Amino acid sequence: MGLTSSTQKDDQPPATTTTTKKQIFILSGQSNMAGRGGVKNKQWDRIVPDDCKPDPSTIHRLNASLIWETAQEPLHADIDTAKTCGVGPGMSFANAVKDYIVGVIDLVPCAVGGTAIKEWDKGQKLYEDMVRRARAAVSSGGEIKAMLWYQGESDATEADAGLYKVRMENLIHNIRSDLGLPSLPIIQVAIASGNEKYIEVVRAAQKAIDLPNVVCVDAKGLELKEDNLHLTTEAQVQLGHMLADAYLAHFG
Numbered sequence: 001m002g003l004t005s006s007t008q009k010d011d012q013p014p015a016t017t018t019t020t021k022k023q024i025f026i027l028s029g030q031s032n033m034a035g036r037g038g039v040k041n042k043q044w045d046r047i048v049p050d051d052c053k054p055d056p057s058t059i060h061r062l063n064a065s066l067i068w069e070t071a072q073e074p075l076h077a078d079i080d081t082a083k084t085c086g087v088g089p090g091m092s093f094a095n096a097v098k099d100y101i102v103g104v105i106d107l108v109p110c111a112v113g114g115t116a117i118k119e120w121d122k123g124q125k126l127y128e129d130m131v132r133r134a135r136a137a138v139s140s141g142g143e144i145k146a147m148l149w150y151q152g153e154s155d156a157t158e159a160d161a162g163l164y165k166v167r168m169e170n171l172i173h174n175i176r177s178d179l180g181l182p183s184l185p186i187i188q189v190a191i192a193s194g195n196e197k198y199i200e201v202v203r204a205a206q207k208a209i210d211l212p213n214v215v216c217v218d219a220k221g222l223e224l225k226e227d228n229l230h231l232t233t234e235a236q237v238q239l240g241h242m243l244a245d246a247y248l249a250h251f252g
Contacts, residue, residue, distance in 0.1 A: 021103025022142025026134055027075065027090045028120075029151030031113030032189070034076035035088025036225070037233035044086040048073050051237045052091035059094045061107040066136045068106065076109045083113045087233045092240025093148065093247075100248055101145075108137045116154040117167045122174045131178050146185040146251060147175065148243055150219070152202045153229065156194030165205035172211060185213045185251045187243055192219035193229045215250050217242045 027033055038045040054072040061071035064078040071094065074085035094105045110130040120127045134144060155164050168188070176184045190206045191199060207216055222235035231239060 022106050022140075023101055023103050024106045024108060024134075024137050024142045024144045025090075025094070026108045026110060026130065026144065026147040027088070028110040028130055028147060029149050029189075030111060030115045030154060031080070031083065031229075032153070032191075032193075032219070032231055032236075033088055033090075033111035033148070033150035034080040034083075034109070034113050035074055035086050035090070035236060036083075036113075036230035037087030037236040039084050039086040039230075040225075042084045044074065044084055047233065048087070049092070049233060049237050051095055051240065052087055053095070054091075055095065055098065057104075058098050059091070059105045059107065061109060062133060062137050066133065068140070071105075071107050075107060076111055079109045080112050087236045089148070089150070089236050089240035089243055092237045093243045094240075096241050096244030097247060097252070100252055106137060106142060108133050110134075111150070114154060115151070116160060117151060117164060117171065118160070120151070120171055121167075122170075122178070127171075127174070131175070134175075134179055144179060144181060144184060146187055146247055148187050148189075150189035150191075150239075152191040152206060153194040153199075156191070156198040156202050158198065161198040161201035161205070164202050165208055168205065168209060169211065172209075172214060183213050185247070186211075186215075187246050187250075188214065188216050189239065189243070190216050190218040190220065192222055192231070193224055213251070215246050217246050 038047050056070040059071045060068045073087050075090045076085045176182050190203045223232045225232050
């Protein structure tokens with residue numbers, strides 16, 4: 001599989017110099033990572049909290065064309081294209097960590113709503129797209145610092161809940177192997193919604209994963225929208241801070 005080099009748009013902030021550290025973070029999973037904050041009746045309200053404001057000099061994102069640009073909400077608008085995207089946790093995470101790490105923050109959005117973890121198996125399109133985007137991100141310099149993963153609602157079923165732990169462990173092994181990063185930090189989010197009969201099975205599996213450099217933050221208790229599935233904008237801001245706290249405490 002060929003690797004397309006990422007470039008910088010002419011109308012974006014000047015490219016970072018070779019001496020500027022590029023700290024790359026993969027954002028992946030399903031709709032609560034892609035972001036549905038502020039989305040109602042397939043329309044985003046375009047309300048961007050202060051914690052999610054763009055910072056053109058410091059926070060960038062790799063768009064669907066593998067071009068670096070200023071990161072701004074909705075981060076996944078051209079990635080999770082089948083649904084309307086809104087506020088997710090990525091921008092509040094980046095703004096929360098930017099003062100504590102050296103260099104610029106480069107976000108690589110990969111999440112797609114409604115996807116089960118088996119769709120992220122090695123060889124599947126979602127997985128291969130994520131690897132392709134991650135490799136493109138580092139082709140222009142920088143280091144992948146962590147993968148932030150929020151997924152599992154689609155696996156809260158009788159057929160899939162009991163298989164979640166082994167499937168997530170396989171995903172972790174695969175992404176680390178394919179990126180040549182055997183110790184890549186993984187911060188996963190324990191789900192807060194899904195089929196009530198099986199949600200606790202998935203949550204238990206997420207919390208039970210005991211691999212080096214894998215930590216879990218718990219979304220349970222964060223405010224859900226009227227659909228009882230997706231986090232509100234305010235909850236996404238909170239989650240971004242929780243992810244930032246976990247990253248800084250364990251890997252920063």
